[in-house]
Amino acid sequence: MARSERARAGGGPKVAARPDGRTLSPSDRVVPTWTDRPARQASRIIGGPLGRHAVIGRHRFWTPLRVVLLLAVVTLAAGWLAKSPCLQTYTDDAGQVQLDWRDGRQYQAFCYSDTVPLYTAERLDRPGLEGFPYATSWIDDGGQVRYMEYPVITGLFQWVNAKTAQAWTAADWLPGGLPVIVYFDVTAWWLALAWVVTVWALVLLCRRRPWDAALAAISPLVAVHVFTNFDALATAAATTGLLAWARRRPVLAGVLLGVGGAAKLYPLLLLGPILVLCVRAGRLRDGLRATLAAVVTWAVVNAPIALRFPDGWREFFRLNRERGADPDSLYNVVSTLTGWPGFDPTLAPGEAPVVLNLVSGLLFVAACVAIAWVAFAAPRRPRLAQLCFLVACAFLLTNKVWSPQFSLWLVPLAVLALPRWRWLIAWMIVDAMVWFPRMAFYLGVDRDGLPVQWFLGAVMVRDAVVTALCVLVIREIWRPHFDAVRRAHTDDPHGGVLDGAPDTGSPRVRLRPVADAARPVVP
DSSP states (O other), rough: HHHHHHHTTOOOOOBBBBBOOOOTTTSSSSOOOHOOHHHHHGGGGGGGOOOOOOOSSSSSSOOOOHHHHHHHHHHHHHHHHHHHGOOEEOTTTSSSSSEEEEEGHHHTTTOOOOOHHHHHHTTSSSSSSTOOOTOEEEOOSSSSOOOOOEEEEEEEEHHHHHHHHHHHHHOTTTTOOOOHHHHHHHHHHHHHHHHHHHHHHHHHHTTTTTTGGGGHHHHHHHHHHTTTSTTHHHHHHHHHHHHHHTTTTTHHHHHHHHHHHHTTSSHHHHHHHHHHHHHHHHOOOOHHHHHHHHHHHHHHHHHHHHHOOOHOOOOOOHHHHHHOOOTSSSSHHHHHOOOOOOSSSOOOOOOOHHHHHHHHHHHHHHHHHHHHHHHHHHSSSSHHHHHHHHHHHHHHHSSSSOOOOGGGGHHHHHHOOOOOOOHHHHHHHHHHHHHHHHHHHHHHHHGTTHHHHHHHHHHHHHHHHHHHHHHHHHHHHGGGGGGGGGGGGGGEEEEETTOOOOOOTTTOOOOOHHHTTTTTOOO
């Protein structure tokens, strides 16, 4: 059946409408219970969808921002409770209070967090300045000299929290506890604040669709992983950087992305989509200003440590160069399930997997080139969030490391790029569920855990769902009338200087007109 025939038959795209049948105008705030079936169905437990005569935006306190932030706080509390079984203690035979991680308790209770073992592994438990990151070294079991393995801001974040925990336990007038438990709680407090900042920026970015930010506020990925590692710091910097860009402040956006890059490198990946879209819009100067600000900020933050402690500063890069394929990378999935020895079958201790590094790097570059081609060849300039999401997904899918908490990177980007509740809720649940076979696999079959095949199967399902989200985003780039954000003739509310800018296309790509590019947008 031709598209025009499907439309006449009632099967074509439908324009978002109010309950009274009136089409949403550009000034209307999008109400999820009018436009998204999952939200409409979920609203039945509180009385059903918003009525057409309801008064919107008149309540003095319960604004969408405050409601979404409250949801985020509830989710963060659930996340802390999920980790709390790993904060239990016991008294050993010598009468000393110890953290109860006996018999793989951290895997049995699914409460593992990198924060706890890193307190001693990174020598953060040393008093005074002895454990200062990048200055303190030790010899691991393989004879390798080791330093703090995290980028500068994340490493200093851990050290400051450790000193705070030690000062807390030294004060007799404060509630006591093991230093490592206090350290976890102090770290969790700041990570929770970082995620609240992420959600706050996301609400402001959503503008006409503020309730979409609730997807990040109630995400099961947050409950499972926000306290697993320190990635909430980077998501806060990246999301506020996108907010600054949306408010046409490219230098501030670059500064925030540079700060995020000094915590985790992924915020710097967002500069690529900014530059590509600025080229297509003829606003390259703004993109270069943001990029220069990001590079200078990253250099300024890193310079004191790099110059004073060069060996410690290089540890993050050395470790990432020398580490092999992580358990949940596609390379390890193929190797384990097929018996393939991998790209570097024989490596000496401390030797980098050169071929694996080269292949993963080339695959990521190829994916970025393909995304750039899509950006130039699309009938309408893509939205910034769409390209940022695709680049982040490409990095995770092609990289040799996909630590479970890395999925937090995608949450705000997915909400901005593809605000379709059914798909995003399904992906978040699938991605969060990977944690449980992972913990059961680490527990070991001899202790009633699961074999590795269960874990790898969950990884494959997650990767398939993420790939499906990428396909949907590319579909909406190529057929803009399917883009829920662009209904009512909006351009790119997250694009900053790109929003409403002339779409000059690319001088190297011949753009063919797409017949349905001007069709009304579906929710």
